[in-house]
Amino acid sequence: MKSLWSAPWLALLLPAASAVAADVDFRAFLEDEPRYSFVSSTSPYQPVLGLMDLSDGSNFAQMQVRLDGVFGPKWRASATGALVDLYDGSHSSRFLTRELYVDCSATDAINIFAGRRILRWGVGYALNPTGVVDPHRNPTDPDDRLNLNIGRDVIGLDLTRGSQSFNLVLSQPNLISDGRVSGEGAQAAMRYSFLVHGIDAAVIGSWVSGHPDRAGCNATFVVGQGLEIHAEWALQWGSDALGLQPVPGPSGDGPRSLFARLRTGSEHRFQSCVAGINWTHSNGWNFVAEYYRNGDGLTDDEWNRYVGFLDRNERMAGQDGAYGPPEMNLLLSAKEMTGGNLRRNYAFLRISKDPLVRDFSVDMLFLGSLDGSSGGVGVVEIYRPIGRFLTASFRVTQCFGPPGSEYRVLPVSGSVSLGLRANF
């Protein structure tokens, strides 16, 4: 299966699809992004023992192609693949199949689809407790600006009637964004969404073998001409949170700390929620603010134990040099810790204007942990379209907080990148 997904199928698919499809839509882009990272020598992730080989300078390049084919009145297929290359002294290339699925419009109200597909059920801008089928997302890059999110392998059913819809998917759980599967087993998830008196709401449920079940709801509402309000709430049975647990050492040589589930037993119930606004001023400035509460996040004690562990153990070190500091943090978090966010309370703020001055647009993000030893990440991105096909971007990220805080323990404290994307 893996070799199928990894195959460079696009070269074969393009002529084949063109030959049999009634209508083929083609999108592609080429992108190059040189980046300078500020490596933190004091980070507990830092390779005292040489596990992580972070370099200051790197270059990320990718070519991404999307094909959408319509085959008669009922059938449609979509494929999105990316060839990505990271150069940080040596080249590391790989092919990602972001999506590859077939969709059958059985009737005017019923769609059935199968394959790899990106689904998103959350309504929060950056944080989504009800995003039970969403790709792992990075709150400091909610728009997935490099288009690196990967879909999950699903079979799905959509029933629509007016503004109501019922969606059912069977899938593999927890597909991490670099294409590696972190979870075993299967997931069934359903959503019923409806629009009543301007309230766009959904009820969501998810059952995952070997992982906590989750149910929740979300809603959005618009007030006046410029204010959107959104909220999500989810209840989770059991916990996936990993943390350090003291266990007896071999031969009675004292307790050792090992990573294990912190809170075992399905009798534990955890609530998580997000509440936010999206406000646009008549002069074009846009503000998004969100508060996120993760009941299954690490407490201060659990976090301090984790940081202490990092100080003396290099096991947490990863190899994802393709990602910047916030990305690295959240991916490491996702892989190694909870499958989501690390701590319990977060605030998110985004201020943007498109355009700000002439053709230049600006996007400023802030993600902060509100727990003890709090810290945050700030991101400023300026971008400018050049002609009809090119977009240039300049992005700065900076982590801050007291020593030992969530973002100061990262091996990279900030980065500067300059990107150029050509769309076709």
Add this chain to the structure above:
Amino acid sequence: MKAKLAVCAVLAVASYTAAETTPDAKAILHRADQARGIGDMYQVQTKITNHKGSDSEVHLFQVLVKGADKSLVHFLDPRDKGRSLLMLQDDMWIFLPNTDRPVRITPLQRLVGNASNGDVARTNYENDYASSLLRTEEVDGHTCYVLELLAVRKGATYQKIHYWVGAEDGLPHKADFFLASGKCYKTATFDRYQQVGGSQVLAKMTIRDLTGSDEWTTMEYSGYAAGNYPDKLFNKTQMGK
């Protein structure tokens, strides 16, 4: 008895004359809306050109319309391809290919340049505004009824519009758009019409910013085609599919 009949006859003639000389604002608006589309279900290509000084920027859209309150806008530019905007009555969502989900947006979030989302997605004023006839006025050689349109739905793009509709041709010729404060901040001229299926339909309009900038936006319409679209096409969970 004869006197009573005479009075009734005079009143009837007077009321008939008054009805003939004071046309119904709603009927004028209804007729003007006919020139903004080709029926109940159709699609049209919209080309928006933003001008600022000597610079200009072009954006292409495909707009699908079903009834008075459902529209779906596909972005066709290479840079924005894959984006779409759904408008259902008062509610709007934008689908961004990067985020792969519909995002609820507000009427103030603009599509491009001086064109509001509603300028592209919504061309039917009759359902969104209460109309009244202000006066009759000449615009570019056309005798026009000047209508005042006041928003009656929260999804209406503007709070107030002054709308110049030709008395003879029934076509829109000019519009002034007002903020809630009463300030006029945009003006539009309806520059050209085209024949589609025996009817006159809008081909080009120009929107000018009156807030002191040197920006203006032209919107050109082509490729009108009747269609038959299922409801699910206008369901937000199906956006981007």
